[in-house]
Amino acid sequence: MTIYFAGSISGGRGDQAIYQQIIDFLKQHGTVLTEHFGQSSLTSVGENLADRAIHDRDLAWLRKADVLVAEVTTPSLGVGYEIGRAVEWGKPVICLYRQLPERRLSGMIAGCAGITIHRYDDVGDLPAILRLSLTPDP
Amino acid sequence: MTIYFAGSISGGRGDQAIYQQIIDFLKQHGTVLTEHFGQSSLTSVGENLADRAIHDRDLAWLRKADVLVAEVTTPSLGVGYEIGRAVEWGKPVICLYRQLPERRLSGMIAGCAGITIHRYDDVGDLPAILRLSLTPDP
Numbered sequence: 001m002t003i004y005f006a007g008s009i010s011g012g013r014g015d016q017a018i019y020q021q022i023i024d025f026l027k028q029h030g031t032v033l034t035e036h037f038g039q040s041s042l043t044s045v046g047e048n049l050a051d052r053a054i055h056d057r058d059l060a061w062l063r064k065a066d067v068l069v070a071e072v073t074t075p076s077l078g079v080g081y082e083i084g085r086a087v088e089w090g091k092p093v094i095c096l097y098r099q100l101p102e103r104r105l106s107g108m109i110a111g112c113a114g115i116t117i118h119r120y121d122d123v124g125d126l127p128a129i130l131r132l133s134l135t136p137d138p
Numbered sequence: 139m140t141i142y143f144a145g146s147i148s149g150g151r152g153d154q155a156i157y158q159q160i161i162d163f164l165k166q167h168g169t170v171l172t173e174h175f176g177q178s179s180l181t182s183v184g185e186n187l188a189d190r191a192i193h194d195r196d197l198a199w200l201r202k203a204d205v206l207v208a209e210v211t212t213p214s215l216g217v218g219y220e221i222g223r224a225v226e227w228g229k230p231v232i233c234l235y236r237q238l239p240e241r242r243l244s245g246m247i248a249g250c251a252g253i254t255i256h257r258y259d260d261v262g263d264l265p266a267i268l269r270l271s272l273t274p275d276p
Contacts, residue, residue, distance in 0.1 A: 008213065009244075055249030066264030072215055075146065078246035080215035085220020106147075108216035 001030030001134065004065035006083075007037050008076035017073055019063075021123050022071060022096065029134040033061040062086060067134065072109060073098045080109070087114040094133050096120060139168030139272065142203035145175050146214035148158075153212055159207060159261050160234065167272040171199040200224060201208060205272065211236045215235060218247070225252040230273050252276075 003026050004088050007019045019037050026032045042054060049057075068086045072095045086093050093115045097105050109115060118129045141164050145157045146159050157175050164170045187195075200206060206224040208217050210233045231253045234244050247253060256267045 049245070051245040052251070053249070054245035058246065060246030069182070070253070075213045075215050076244065077210055077213050077215075077218035077221070078244035080218020080220075081222040081225075081246045081250075082218075083215070084219040085226055087219075088223055090225040106214070106216035106219070107189040107192035108196065108219045109190070111189030112219075114191070 001067070002065045003030050003032050003134075004062045004068045004082075004086075005032050005034045005037055006068060006070040006076075006079045008071075008074035008079060009037070015071065018123050019071060022126060022130075023070070025127050025130050026069060026071070026134075029130065033065055057111070059085065062091075063089070065091070067092045067094060069094045069096065069130075071096045072105065073100065075106070080106070083109065083112075083115065083132070087112060090114070092116070094118065096126065096129070139205070140203045141168050141272075142200045142206045142220075143169050143172045143175055144206060144210075144214075145209040146212035146217060149176070153209065153273070156261050157209060160264060160268075162269050163265050164207060164272075167268065168204070171203055172196070195205075196220070197223065200229075201227070205230045205232060207232045207234065207268075209234045210240065210243065213227045213244070218244070221247065221250075221253065225250060228252070230254070232244050232256065234264065234267070254257070 004025055005026055007015060023032050023035055037095055062082055068091055070083055072079060083093055095109060095115055095117045097119050102127060110117060120126055120129060143164055143271055161170050161173055175223060200220055206229055208221055210217060221231055233247060233253055233255045235257050237257055248255060258264055258267060
């Protein structure tokens with residue numbers, strides 16, 4: 001199974017340790033095409049690549065992935081954009097969301113029939129959630 | 139011309155006065171389907187509607203709009219999602235972005251060939267930008 005993992009870069013480097021843990025969990029289920037999202041060298045201004053190159057590379061990865069797993073606690077234009085494209089392609093989309101005070105998950109994500117949302121409190125909850133989501137039915 | 143305007147709700151009520159000004163400018167060019175984005179009664183927890191109803195109503199509006207105009211300074215999952223869907227439909231997408239320190243526009247938005255990006259410093263710059271973008275060539 002190939003997995004495209006998405007998380008906020010520009011707004012969410014504070015979440016980066018969580019992203020790295022999620023990527024480690026995901027690697028137990030398949031190949032993660034976007035491992036660099038968990039790297040601490042990825043700064044809040046993003047990658048040192050031309051925007052068009054980033055876009056086209058990531059879209060090609062997303063297109064070939066079997067599933068999109070997105071951590072959506074920190075709002076991100078890029079993650080939302082990737083979710084929109086993946087939904088349009090009929091690709092399975094799994095969103096992981098930590099409820100924070102004074103925050104609400106976007107109605108456009110929460111209300112989309114093509115998206116499965118898993119709310120979690122602690123990253124330790126995720127292995128079980130991902131196992132149920134990513135293991136094919138027998 | 140029908141125009142779908144999108145801006146961050148949950149993260150960006152501080153931008154709401156700017157959104158209202160943009161909507162007022164847009165109304166000089168056509169019908170704005172999402173006028174409520176500029177309303178001060180729209181709080182940071184969003185609308186009092188079921189998520190599925192919000193999603194389906196907004197997607198129906200987006201589908202029938204001639205153009206999507208998105209203010210993308212404040213990161214938003216919902217706005218990114220709408221941009222992704224609109225790009226996939228081949229709909230014109232115009233993004234308005236104020237450069238802020240320590241911030242960079244998502245590479246997925248900046249690098250997408252289907253999106254026109256206008257950077258601005260002051261909301262007073264926008265009438266001229268929108269006139270050039272929204273007036274059909276003679």
